[in-house]
Amino acid sequence: GNSVTQMQGQVTLSEEEFLFINCTYSTTGYPTLFWYVQYPGEGPQLLLKVTTANNKGSSRGFEATYDKGTTSFHLQKASVQESDSAVYYCVLGNSGTYQRFGTGTKLQVVP
């Protein structure tokens, strides 16, 4: 079946540190992989998506890459700010079925 695993439940960083969040997935075919971000008191919103056609995506200083060989995808940012504090979800999308969310990584950035 389709599933996604997000192991890092919480990450605490200081401002300007490097962020790296990793997810692994299980599916068949050619999935699209998404990252959603949820700020306190709001619903999740799309941060970026990566398809098999391009293997990379970027938005708002974040970069996502996708490795079909290891069935993993990750989100990174070179220098986090306090305003990046949020919950980040990796999401697996595939043709013929609905999207599956990971369990989320809560990022806390301290000044």
Added chain:
Amino acid sequence: EAAVTQSPRNKVAVTGGKVTLSCNQTNNHNNMYWYRQDTGHGLRLIHYSYGAGSTEKGDIPDGYKASRPSQENFSLILELATPSQTSVYFCASGDGSWGDQNTLYFGAGTRLSVL
């Protein structure tokens, strides 16, 4: 401005009572979804819909019903609420046919407490 609006934003219910959560979207999207969010589980899909009159089961449909009377409205119904259904519920609309195409647009959530 296109949006997904949920009501109520907060709800306290009694065990055994009936609860209806409502969702309205102005995105004119065919697909709509109901998720619940719990610590350690992330977002889990309860029910979804492809359009008016259709409802489908997601990953955790037990104890929930859904209704899609129109393109704009999608409701989640708890006929006999239980304390295990205490959670934050999110409605979303999607702009594609399947999971590889969809961008999901979420409402702000409904916090439900069942006592």
